[in-house]
Amino acid sequence: MKNNGSIETGCLHCNVRLSSVFNVLDQEQTQELCAHKSCAVYKKGQYVFTENGLPNGLFCINSGKIKLTTTGYDGKEQILRLVKSGDILGYRALLSNERYHCSAVTLEDASICIIDKKYFFDALAASPKLMFEVVKKMSHDLKTAEDHIVSLSQKNVRERMAEALLFLKATYGFEEDNQTLNVSLSREEIADYVGTSTESCIRLLSEFNTDKLIQLKGKKISILNLQKLIQTANIED
């Protein structure tokens, strides 16, 4: 009885797995993995885990988008990372044996597996390959965070806003029309990523809209002039 779930949720048949850190596992290891995970469905806006909580497993996003946020001073939110299907979630606190220092909230309905903590550690110790994959993921997140630091330190709000739109494109890509960002964030959420006030965020997006860099339709943002947006973000000189 290796497979607790239905055939659809079996890891061997999971096409997201192939683009995840678990792609390095062989068939046997994958079945082991499958036996130690459980899957859950989350509604939009639900918490997957919360700040200060203790991790008891590794989350793996099957479908859906998630924001990692932390509550700063005066209760203001800060979006630290954005996560998509195939990504692992909650690995930092788990690996360093600490409490979560941020919360994970779904941006849309999501399906998420949780892999048993003990099994995951054993799997890591048994498979250097898997460990290296996780290290690469963390390394990438560290680089992204440090890029963000430079941006926050040295760029003005307009540049950071343009950069944020490019980041959303890089993270979630476009819809079928090849220009609409495949994620819906409120202006406040965008501001919480960019590090500005909601009003400034609204103002700048309106301005980009007027200047035909982007097109706004409710929460949907389309990139009309990628080249000019890159210029506005002032990426490399």
Next chain:
Amino acid sequence: MKNNGSIETGCLHCNVRLSSVFNVLDQEQTQELCAHKSCAVYKKGQYVFTENGLPNGLFCINSGKIKLTTTGYDGKEQILRLVKSGDILGYRALLSNERYHCSAVTLEDASICIIDKKYFFDALAASPKLMFEVVKKMSHDLKTAEDHIVSLSQKNVRERMAEALLFLKATYGFEEDNQTLNVSLSREEIADYVGTSTESCIRLLSEFNTDKLIQLKGKKISILNLQKLIQTANIED
């Protein structure tokens, strides 16, 4: 011929090793390590590695302090991390098989070992314990970076300046007098960490000095009123 260096530089007798990621190695592994490292001395202001360079080993700080900086837009420097003896250096690019995305510059004369790349990877694969130590280090650096993001996003320059002084205290500690920060940075370097202009940095430090929060003597900064500095940094409410 296991030991290339003098007895003083042998890893077995290195007291810095015990507070480093390599403390998990046994005697035999430590001798192996010793056979695959070489040690070098750097003068203050020297580059250990530079942005865009290719890593060919892991650096381990024997003595001395190092700043990790990246060149932002308009050539402005950003200090990303501060490194001290016992710390490893240049691990991110090495582990993710990328070029360095920042440069490492010594803040004072330093003695630094470099551990052969191939050996280090083999050692990691052979010792999950060592790997976990490295992962913990990266995890810590990621948390620090994300804390910095929140600070840059949500705090004003005065708060960040106070926070930076507390960070220097946490990183390098005090001198024997138990109040003077055990590191010498120029005002410009502090500004490059805080994310402000050199002038604003100078002004705020003078102000803290006038307000008796700190005492300035050239590059030496003493913390006179820790409690008030914590208040000024607006850490937790």
Next chain:
DNA sequence: GCAGAAACATGATTAAAATCATAAAAATTA
């Protein structure tokens, strides 16, 4: 010890962005 350069200091001005205020539009719920 001196000359030049770099770092530190401080005032004046300008620019950027936050905050405050108000209102319209959209979404949610009764």
Next chain:
DNA sequence: TAATTTTTATGATTTTAATCATGTTTCTGC
């Protein structure tokens, strides 16, 4: 569908911090 709340929008004002300008001190090399 009407009522209420939330989100988006935009103008006016204030605050913050950058920039510009100038002078002083400290450091460094000869």
